[in-house]
Amino acid sequence: MQYKLDQVVLSLRKEGFRITPQRIAIVDYVMKSEEHPSAEQIHKFVQKKYPMVSLSTVYKTLDLMRSNKLVNEIEVKGESRFDANTGEHINLICLNCGKIEDLDDASIKEIQSRVATRSRYRILRGNFDFYGYCSLCKSKV
Template structure:
């Protein structure tokens, strides 16, 4: 069974309405690497589902956050959404806003060291690095 089907079945089992618009939103967020905003996600979904409202997109994203299916990245330009909820680094271009995920095994080691030193029970982390993506560097925008 595909991840989309598992999520839809789980939501249905929990009593949430499963509409074609909601399925399209979930499918898109699971299959994109672009870290969309709610507004850009709305634009994409509207092409196939013209009646979908921005409120539906926000409600679905909130539900997916609550279920641990997506994480919200609160950046200077607004919130972006990421279906990669595993341990990783988000590389954020300070010029064009592009976000890339990079798996980094040492994050677990960092969390463990911080937990030992601080006596905290670490339950999650977000790690972002800011710089200029390769396209902006090629365009001569990076300093």
């Protein structure tokens, strides 16, 4: 997914985001990752470059990103994971290994228009989280 780090950082700055290289590294990693990382995974990654970065800085940055709708939070196995793909897609969530994969499928639009017709809502967005076992895990569980 394409994004402009400068724009993201600027929009966060308006919300009182204190700009430090560590925080920019956190935002950059989260925006680029397709792994739907947890706060701990983000922390580990950013620590490689900035060993002094604290887990609470990661949490604070994620909170701000979430309130600015830059990330969605998904819970898997009791842990929060962060998805910077805020466009409509299906998250396939493996309950064994915890992997989360994105899937784009035309059926999302079909479901939305059916729901809009039946409910008379004007649908703005919808998230689809499908839980199960991935192709590697399904034979093991």
